[in-house]
Amino acid sequence: MAENDNEKVHIGHKARILSAEEIEKIEKDQNLVSEFKREKYEKEAQKNWDLFYKRNTTKFFKDRHWTTREFQELLNEKNKESKLVIFEVGCGVGNFMFPLLQEDDSLYFYACDFSNRAVDFVKENSQYDSVRCTAFQCDITKDDITNQIPLNSVDVATMIFVLSAVNPDKMVEALKNVFRVIKPGGCLLIRDYGLYDFAMLRFAAGHKLSENFYVRQDGTRAYYFSLEILEGMMTEAGFIQERNDYVQRNTVNKKKGINVPRIFVQGKFVKPRDNS
Template sequence: MAEIEEFTCLTKQLSIEDKTRLEHQNTRLVTDYKAQLLEKDARKYWDLFYKRNETRFFKDRHWTTREFTDLLDFECATKRTLLEVGCGVGNFIFPLIEEKLNFYIIACDLSPRAVEILQKNPLYNEEYVRAFHTDITTEDVLDKIEPNSVDIVTLIFVLSAIHPDKFLSTLKIIYKLLKPGGIVLFRDYGLYDMAQLRFKAGHKISDNFYMRQDGTRSYYFSVEFLSKIFLESNFEVVSATYVHRRTINKKENIDVPRVFVQAKIRKPV
């Protein structure tokens, strides 16, 4: 199994079959009542997700230091503070801890069950990591983290799980937590990703926002829209690009295209 990544400012070109799939999704949308329940019960669905899967679903993200070289700033003598939003069971933070990078890590997640699983990991030690449950779309997090105290915020496959109506308010909360000159490292699902195209009718909530079978939700970002919401939240966009990945297994005749969006964002000094 081989993986090939290509970085580009261009979105995926849709085939006639892809366009037909997207049009079919509009024939039956999630009802307003169901959409409201999904929002109200978002924490419950993620708790159930981690109850079923525990640590088995996501792989540890050893690729993050390769893709985000800001994590490897060895010239910084002082310990930096890193906030991971949507930490899940620690697939991002524990590889960083294993590499002994000079961070104090704050980790938070909507799911109390995920945080509980994370805290049971043998690598969890509150000398260098603190994890807690919170809803990042509310200002409750400001009671647990000092404003202007965080050097780096990571948003790795988490903003897509939040309702689009709350994107701006969420980013403005993150803006308050970051130090001037602090950065956001972002990666999430990109527009026309394979997962988006595979949704059947009855799963679309609104433009580029979908309900999965398990009740969790996912938004698919364009580079333009992502840049727009960060700019509206007073950030500077340092870089934003599509990541086109192909997972290839010639023996089994598998060639799976994926699309992600990756960005580096800065709070102005």
């Protein structure tokens, strides 16, 4: 094995070193989806998410009971008499919001989603209470969020597996939009797909839209973040990075005998206190 081949085997990052086979697969997959199809996926992004929720209704995602374990910022421990205002970007059908509202009656939620159908499912849920939460449809890359949420009013914003679905060219604008409604000193919590996650390496040839950006069979899209890329976007949007790490998890399917390595990025990014 040549010296440069030996170096290639160690391509990756601190959470995942790629095997020679994985490196070869990535290096071979260089052909991008045609410009015509890329534009089509962009134009039909909302329609594809509406179709996703039409097919899967409320049954695809499990309730996210792990969030307060990973993000202590979601716990209103300081002053229960004062509402903790949370803005969930990309609420889906409420798998994040409803468990938290059930656990803590001192929370108030704003929740938006790109899909009208998803928002309808949230509002139809028996747990939906307009006194405690407001759900609305929104394209965070261009819609003015302040039509629904006052400027500088949110304590904690969250984007859980959401930013990755946005065209990378529009991610910074989306983050700037969210930045506007967060209080100075408030924060944005992120969890999303990490570079070299198993799902990224599983894409067959013909699904690559741009570097680290892929399209699924159903037309929905996913970007896979390095820590450096995520930090750069957050900084450009005005946030200060407080923490930003790779998270490793294994998804085990005992019946099939499969142990799948998952890589996520997870971070906390703060709006400066002198920013109003």
